[in-house]
Amino acid sequence: MSSTILIVEDEVRLADILEEYLRREGFHTERAATGPRALELWRSARPALMLLDLMLPGMDGLEVARRVRAESNLPIIMLTARDEEVDRLVGLGIGADDYVVKPYSPREVVARVRAVLRRAGGGVDAPTLLHAGPLSVDTAAFEVRLDGTPLEVTVAEVRLLAALAREPGVVRSRTELLAALGGLDRGTDERAVDAHVKNLRRKLGEREHLLDTVRGVGYRLKSEG
Incomplete structure (x- = not known):
């Protein structure tokens, strides 16, 4: 059974590209364009990992991550256009597993998804x-x-x-x-x-x-x- 990746991104074009690359690599995907919808899908779809944009309508990515992390160890990779060191530290401080700055290569994101899933012990099995x-x-x-x-x-x-x-x-x-x-x-x-x-x-x-x-x-x- 393929792992489900929850894409939380309000830019439709970017979400489309990420979804295409992830599905091509065998992942199942769910999408949310707002913070509140991301929390709904997190509870209902039970994803293996969340790709989380920082700037979202309704509730920003940091607040979404805080709420998820208060109840779960779900792996989170943050996606953002803001590269200031304070954002990086705040994002990782609330429990993000990785942080990718836009513009990014979709292949890079897929590689990081696989790496985070391996470290989390799910999604990708590998010999020791x-x-x-x-x-x-x-x-x-x-x-x-x-x-x-x-x-x-x-x-x-x-x-x-x-x-x-x-x-x-x-x-x-x-x-x-x-x-x-x-x-x-x-x-x-x-x-x-x-x-x-x-x-x-x-x-x-x-x-x-x-x-x-x-x-x-x-x-x-x-x-x-």
């Missing part, structure tokens, strides 16, 4: 032990091994490698990899991914070529080497 050639990534123990030897890695590096190891040889964009990092790099840009890759290559030593750069696209993890 992944293999790519000589590398193994244990996402439960947060452990990475190269030819059986443990590497000293950070939690962020484990998450990045796991995102690549789920499909060795497949190129992942920086946007997808940033989403896989979850809240660890919230507030940073895609250059954070480059920094983590640089550190991982240093730790891989002579096997640094396992992390391959595809110019203008992103990174992939080689399954041989």
Whole structure:
């Protein structure tokens, strides 16, 4: 059974685009254009996650989030045109799981939905032990091994490698990899991914070529080497 995503957005065009991309990825969707309607659908549709615009008629997104969070741990991703740091801190302070600033790529939003659902333990199941050639990534123990030897890695590096190891040889964009990092790099840009890759290559030593750069696209993890 597919997860239901509640889209709370009063701009019809944006809501249409988000709904199209989410349905294309196999999600069921419900839509609300006002704060009060969002609360009604939250109670009746029982969504797995809420995409919540900050500026809404009737009741703003922050108040909707406060009311939902008072009764539920429903994952919430906030969507807003306001990028001031105070908005970011207030939004996350009331329990939002992620925060995306307009204009955004619909693909980025879908990637973040999947990442938040994974962290919440719903919607997307994934194996905890992944293999790519000589590398193994244990996402439960947060452990990475190269030819059986443990590497000293950070939690962020484990998450990045796991995102690549789920499909060795497949190129992942920086946007997808940033989403896989979850809240660890919230507030940073895609250059954070480059920094983590640089550190991982240093730790891989002579096997640094396992992390391959595809110019203008992103990174992939080689399954041989």
